[in-house]
Amino acid sequence: MNHPESCIQCGTCVTVCPVEMVGGHAIVSFLADPDATDYSVWLCTSCWRCQEACPGEVDIYGLMMEQRRAVSLQAPTGYRAAFESVLACGLALEVPQGELDQVRAAWGLEPVRLPPPGLARALLCADE
Amino acid sequence: MPEYEAATRAVLRALGIELEIVQEAVCCGSPVVESFTAGWVYLAAYNLALVERMGHGTVVTVCGGCTNTLTRAARALQDPDVRAEANRRLEPLGLSVTGQVEVKHLVRLLAGREEELRTRIIRPLSLHVALTNPCQVFRPGDVMGSDDSGDDPMEPQSLRRLVELTGAEVVEYGGEDECCGATLYLADPSLALAAGRRKLEAVQGADLLLHGCGNCQLLLRRFQRLIIRDEPGLRKQALLLPQLVGLAMGLPEEELGLREGTWR
Numbered sequence: 001m002n003h004p005e006s007c008i009q010c011g012t013c014v015t016v017c018p019v020e021m022v023g024g025h026a027i028v029s030f031l032a033d034p035d036a037t038d039y040s041v042w043l044c045t046s047c048w049r050c051q052e053a054c055p056g057e058v059d060i061y062g063l064m065m066e067q068r069r070a071v072s073l074q075a076p077t078g079y080r081a082a083f084e085s086v087l088a089c090g091l092a093l094e095v096p097q098g099e100l101d102q103v104r105a106a107w108g109l110e111p112v113r114l115p116p117p118g119l120a121r122a123l124l125c126a127d128e
Numbered sequence: 129m130p131e132y133e134a135a136t137r138a139v140l141r142a143l144g145i146e147l148e149i150v151q152e153a154v155c156c157g158s159p160v161v162e163s164f165t166a167g168w169v170y171l172a173a174y175n176l177a178l179v180e181r182m183g184h185g186t187v188v189t190v191c192g193g194c195t196n197t198l199t200r201a202a203r204a205l206q207d208p209d210v211r212a213e214a215n216r217r218l219e220p221l222g223l224s225v226t227g228q229v230e231v232k233h234l235v236r237l238l239a240g241r242e243e244e245l246r247t248r249i250i251r252p253l254s255l256h257v258a259l260t261n262p263c264q265v266f267r268p269g270d271v272m273g274s275d276d277s278g279d280d281p282m283e284p285q286s287l288r289r290l291v292e293l294t295g296a297e298v299v300e301y302g303g304e305d306e307c308c309g310a311t312l313y314l315a316d317p318s319l320a321l322a323a324g325r326r327k328l329e330a331v332q333g334a335d336l337l338l339h340g341c342g343n344c345q346l347l348l349r350r351f352q353r354l355i356i357r358d359e360p361g362l363r364k365q366a367l368l369l370p371q372l373v374g375l376a377m378g379l380p381e382e383e384l385g386l387r388e389g390t391w392r
Contacts, residue, residue, distance in 0.1 A: 114152065
């Protein structure tokens with residue numbers, strides 16, 4: 001993995017970042033201080049534009065995800081809720097089986113069985 | 129998003145491809161699970177293992193996030209240590225994974241059948257379309273670019289060619305390769321809506337928005353009323369790729385998740 005030391009401060013990442021375009025700062029504050037436990041690290045939309053454009057081939061996405069994991073206690077509620085939901089039922093947004101069956105039937109789609117509860121937790125937390 | 133699946137199935141069925149659903153699949157984890165644990169790859173490996181158990185060599189995806197996560201997981205599983213750990217976790221479930229499954233997003237599946245598709249267009253559309261490329265389908269190029277489309281990861285042309293195939297005209301607005309911003313909603317809803325608004329303002333010369341990812345459609349169609357609350361004039365119809373293609377193939381609007389006559 002390429003580390004932020006490969007960053008030559010050219011600013012290309014910022015010019016292609018969709019978050020920067022609407023006034024958020026997903027990258028700038030992060031590259032300036034990779035250890036910052038800054039909320040901005042959660043603004044990245046995972047569009048990979050910065051990484052693709054980076055002349056230093058810095059693994060910005062990988063670094064961003066590492067940093068999120070390091071500060072996960074400060075995750076925004078939306079992220080936290082989606083993750084807890086995945087752990088509990090395997091889906092980022094819980095849909096009861098009955099409701100799913102109804103919607104799919106109305107659309108003429110074949111039935112889908114939801115994953116067993118707790119399966120995602122078991123896969124993700126195998127060592128805990 | 130049942131209309132996305134319905135329209136995808138309708139178009140692929142017309143091309144002789146029947147899809148089989150992956151039962152008991154979990155959320156791919158993009159980008160939520162990866163944000164909390166480096167073990168995200170094992171969750172994606174479970175989905176790939178289900179596909180392998182079905183005996184299929186390809187899994188078709190319609191969302192950029194799933195495409196990206198499953199492809200990167202399949203790549204990670206080529207490392208024997210990662211694969212061994214994945215199989216250790218999957219073993220109690222009676223599953224195993226090799227990571228040899230090909231992950232194919234609908235855009236790429238259709239782009240690979242351009243000539244066949246061309247012969248099936250019986251009702252060319254006279255529409256002006258503003259498209260947004262699904263980010264995670266094409267980037268990072270060193271992982272996602274491994275097909276023969278020759279797409280530039282920063283400016284892919286596959287979706288544009290498919291839209292042009294329908295007879296529709298692609299309107300240039302400069303934001304074709306800019307992320308819709310839907311994922312921002314998890315962290316900062318007002319910034320997500322600002323990103324959506326930026327796009328809506330830029331595409332006013334088009335008849336409709338065209339998406340190849342559920343997240344784009346979520347923000348720019350389902351949440352559009354939140355974006356344009358104070359400026360209803362920005363309202364814009366938004367279709368998913370298989371809906372547009374299906375219309376040009378003369379498939380019934382109902383099968384494409386478009387209420388007859390009301391979508392225009």
